[in-house]
Amino acid sequence: MPADLQQVFIHAPFRNDAKILQSLLETHDIPSEVFASEAALAEALGDVLPGALIVTQEALTDRVRDIVREHLAAQPDWSELTAIVLVEKGAPQATLLRHLTEEWPGSRPVFYQRPLATLELLSGVQSALLARIRQRDVRDHIALERELRHELNHRVKNILASVNSIFQMTARASQTLDELKQSFGGRLATLGGVHSALFEAGGEAVDLEGLVSLVLSPYATEGGTGSELSGPEVSLNKDAATGLGLTVHELATNAIKYGAWSVPTGKIRIDWSVKGADFELTWTETGGPELAAPTRKGYGTRYVRAALQNLLGQPPEIRYEASGLVLVARGPRRHIESPSPPDRNEPETVGP
Amino acid sequence: MKIFCLEDNPLVVMHLEMMIEDAGHNCVGTAASFAEALPMWEELDFDLAFIDIDLVDGVTGIDAARWLKDRNRPSCFVTGQSELAKAHSDLVIDIVTKPFDESEVLRVLEMVRS
The missing domain is CATH 3.30.565.10 (Histidine kinase-like ATPase, C-terminal domain)
Structure with a gap:
């Protein structure tokens, strides 16, 4: 089972893209899972937070954009998903970036041009996974703080109960x-x-x-x-x-x-x-x-x-x-x- | 009436004991944990148990209230864990939240007496 927030989701349903990407990540010990259909991607993103998402430009349909948008809207405050989009040479990246930034608040869209420069893509994925580790630390810190606040509240009530009892009994005596x-x-x-x-x-x-x-x-x-x-x-x-x-x-x-x-x-x-x-x-x-x-x-x-x-x-x-x-x-x-x-x-x- | 106090804060135990006695009732036993109370409850007869939720052996006040409820013996939570108490309100006849006002404890005693 991959470490918490460290699995890369791949949605690249055409040609051999998904297989090539998964193989590349695997050789660098980066866990990944391929989602061939939009329905499978929707189900997975509804359940868990991935380490990063890789999606090819031609797979970026309106439905997929909605699936990612819904996932981002439901993610916790501490989460920021890196969405890596693989684009064709000559594609209007500036326009796409503007649209995705508007559609996907709470994400960090990154573009890589095909044919892929392997090292560049790996560096981007590793950077995304490192960011996820920092986000995980923030998440754990928030959970710890919530637990401490709960415990503090309980202890304060007990101290007040003790002080109240001391006062009432001292007053009687x-x-x-x-x-x-x-x-x-x-x-x-x-x-x-x-x-x-x-x-x-x-x-x-x-x-x-x-x-x-x-x-x-x-x-x-x-x-x-x-x-x-x-x-x-x-x-x-x-x-x-x-x-x-x-x-x-x-x-x-x-x-x-x-x-x-x-x-x-x-x-x-x-x-x-x-x-x-x-x-x-x-x-x-x-x-x-x-x-x-x-x-x-x-x-x-x-x-x-x-x-x-x-x-x-x-x-x-x-x-x-x-x-x-x-x-x-x-x-x-x-x-x-x-x-x-x-x-x-x-x-x-x-x-x- | 005979009252039992399951509470791990000795100051609160004393306070409850004083209030119970001042109201003309008897505190027939005290314990700081469910494990300590259980053998006493097998033997003792009482009309009401005041139960704190967070005790020396953990959050066992819930189990204690359930044990009494299963035997149709009334109990009342006296606790700072108000959310937990509300979530298990079906086990007790009432809930008194710490720090408590003496009138709340007296109201519960009066309710049981009548």
Whole structure:
């Protein structure tokens, strides 16, 4: 089967013209197909876009002109067919060119005089086929752009849905307008930060340690300076980056309000490990005030449970110990890892 | 009423859960993929399922809605894929387009209740 847009159509029904032309093209590995009748040409041009069309002047009847005109009118915007017309010596080429240019918009008529200069014709055909390759690139680019626009539209709607849900739930949990502004602003900023990290990392993967550091960085000015991170390199997929990023944000906000970071001596350790097919992340607060389990589930606790359940297929273990809050999240590593992490030399079993 | 949420965005899951509970109903289960939901649906009894179309295992929300429709169990698409949802509107009792207004979700709940 000839390559896409690379087959030359030949309509030269008199004498041995078609056979000679096809043989000539074949010796130069240019695929072609001969259409002896007008009906066969019409059917073929109705179905596919040829690489180029070669037609002899005496075969250029009103019907053939109409067939080509209809084909050109139906071709996509990116397509421009090269129509090679083989004319007799002494034929009024200027008049014919003017007529065909008017009749065949979206084509590039080229004339070669018989007897044919073989090299000249081959050069013309090859030039037409090269133009078709460029047109094919344009076609593929347009298709890719359409696909990307569709995907972008879908992602924007999902982001808006997330922002809408964050706002509605934050509003329900806020007692004052200031509380709403502060909580919603913090959550939106985290979402924006995760999006930027994903974008800068190429769109589909982000490093876990880098993500946690990014999310915790705004808390340094609010007393959240005592944190230690430890774990192997893990390349997160975009859903895991969003889920874990917002989870860390909620845990940090909670620590500032009630936990380890509400006092100067408090510390937070975030450890993660990858063992075989399993991933585990532990958030441990120490040195803060003694915590009692909350009497009601606020936005933060609900989000952390929902996000980790959604991401890892099981809810996290949350303990309110005398030394501070401990959260352990476990699940299959394939749920959180990017499918093709860039250049990673990770041992099979790592972690503390 | 008992409601199930098949949705892979935890924020939207939480939001739906809160709305369902505030309206006096129970969210009896959630899942992020059709594969995860299926064994739960074999066991669980519920009056309505909210279904996103694009889930963690691909565009499987359509299959999920068809599975429920074949068993005469009502579902409603909650999705950003409005064209796909409209093309498969025969599988569901209604379509809520993301980002959604809370009143749209409440309207569907009320429709099922009555």
